[in-house]
Amino acid sequence: MQQLWNRLLPKYVRLPLLLVVLVNMVVYYVPSRLLATDVPRYDLSIALDAMLPCVPFFLLFYVLAYGQWIGSHIFHSHDSVQLCYRLAMADILSKVICMVCFVFIPTEITRPEIVGSGVFEWGTRFIYTIDAPVNLFPSIHCLESWLCFRGAMMLRKKNAWYITAQGVLAVLVFASTALIKQHFVIDIPAGILACEIGLFLSGRCKLWRVFETVQTPSAKAWLKQREG
Numbered sequence: 001m002q003q004l005w006n007r008l009l010p011k012y013v014r015l016p017l018l019l020v021v022l023v024n025m026v027v028y029y030v031p032s033r034l035l036a037t038d039v040p041r042y043d044l045s046i047a048l049d050a051m052l053p054c055v056p057f058f059l060l061f062y063v064l065a066y067g068q069w070i071g072s073h074i075f076h077s078h079d080s081v082q083l084c085y086r087l088a089m090a091d092i093l094s095k096v097i098c099m100v101c102f103v104f105i106p107t108e109i110t111r112p113e114i115v116g117s118g119v120f121e122w123g124t125r126f127i128y129t130i131d132a133p134v135n136l137f138p139s140i141h142c143l144e145s146w147l148c149f150r151g152a153m154m155l156r157k158k159n160a161w162y163i164t165a166q167g168v169l170a171v172l173v174f175a176s177t178a179l180i181k182q183h184f185v186i187d188i189p190a191g192i193l194a195c196e197i198g199l200f201l202s203g204r205c206k207l208w209r210v211f212e213t214v215q216t217p218s219a220k221a222w223l224k225q226r227e228g
């Protein structure tokens with residue numbers, strides 16, 4: 001079991017991915033705790049939002065996104081230590097951008113009443129009950145799925161089918177956020193932009209190297225042995 005665990009999550013992967021999860025939780029929960037309930041919230045809807053129907057079927061892609069994120073983070077981290085660190089740092093920096101926006105541009109969406117007894121209708125109502133209609137701009141769902149697509153493009157051994165699959169799934173996730181009325185349309189490009197800023201700061205500004213200095217001693221020893 002230990003051997004399987006080490007193959008799935010090598011030591012150099014664990015700290016970056018743990019920080020990704022922790023930062024995600026902070027960004028999701030802290031802004032709503034910082035802001036009083038009576039703080040004015042913005043409606044960022046545009047004409048296209050009113051034109052788009054509510055399609056509960058797209059809940060399928062909204063939920064599948066979680067599997068995409070987990071699987072992609074692990075798979076891409078195995079490509080190289082550098083890519084693991086670059087994507088993890090990009091994810092963290094993008095989420096910090098989101099948190100700033102959540103605090104200073106608080107938004108709220110008015111969601112429709114979901115009628116019907118189908119599994120997707122039930123699932124959409126369930127999502128509505130556990131996820132408050134706030135923390136919308138930028139969309140973390142879109143940010144994460146775009147990062148999966150961009151990570152696929154950054155692999156050393158590129159696979160056209162894999163890149164295409166990640167791109168198609170990302171677009172379907174984008175559509176799902178607007179079609180189940182979890183987000184405004186403008187939240188989609190905002191999520192992509194936040195991701196691209198995170199990638200720029202992580203890659204071009206070399207901020208991913210922070211992980212080289214903060215890694216655990218056991219991870220550093222493992223990497224030294226691997227590279228030797």
